[in-house]
Amino acid sequence: MRDFEDAQADEKESGLEQKLGECQEKLRIYLYRCCRDTHVIDDLLQKVNLFVWEKREQWDSKTPLLKWAYRIAYFTAKSHFRDKGREKYILSEEALDLAVAQEEQDETEMERKRNLRFCLEKLTGRDRELMKERYEESKSVSELADKEGKSADAMAQKLRRIRIKLSNCLSFSS
Secondary structure (H helix, E strand, O other): OHHHHHHHHHHHHHHHHHHHHHHHHHHHHHHHHHOOOHHHHHHHHHHHHHHHHHOHHHOOOOOOHHHHHHHHHHHHHHHHHHHHOOOOOOOOHHHHHHHHHHHHHHHHHHHHHHHHHHHHHHOOHHHHHHHHHHHHOOOOHHHHHHHHOOOHHHHHHHHHHHHHHHHHHHHHHO
16 A cells, blocks of 8 residues: 555656646746846746745645746745845845736736637637638628628627637636
């Protein structure tokens, strides 16, 4: 029984190690927003990785590792700047909070775009083309209606139905 538990722990650790490796570039970019000194960034990243590894038992695998690592990076950077006092690369706490908010916003925006692409792929080719013409090419409802040989009201209804399909899909994929 002990061997089985050890094997499970080893598997969880190797999964964590792989996921942490995949997070490195995003963590480096995040830390770069906090501080432009690459030597400091390297030190902070090493501290974040060490902390994540030491506290790996506290990580809930249902929580995205990157989100957890961002919080650790935030507090690591905050602690570093507090300890360094008035050195040239000091950031105010407000600037650090802005960097955190920007990173979270970027992640949320990327997720929305992935979900939208997924939902657009589920539409029929013609519906997808209509959405592209309407929103990417900024064609008017009247232009689309003329092209399709329909009334503007009928085209507006068709576009509304497509938007409802997208909205339903997005609510399920979020």
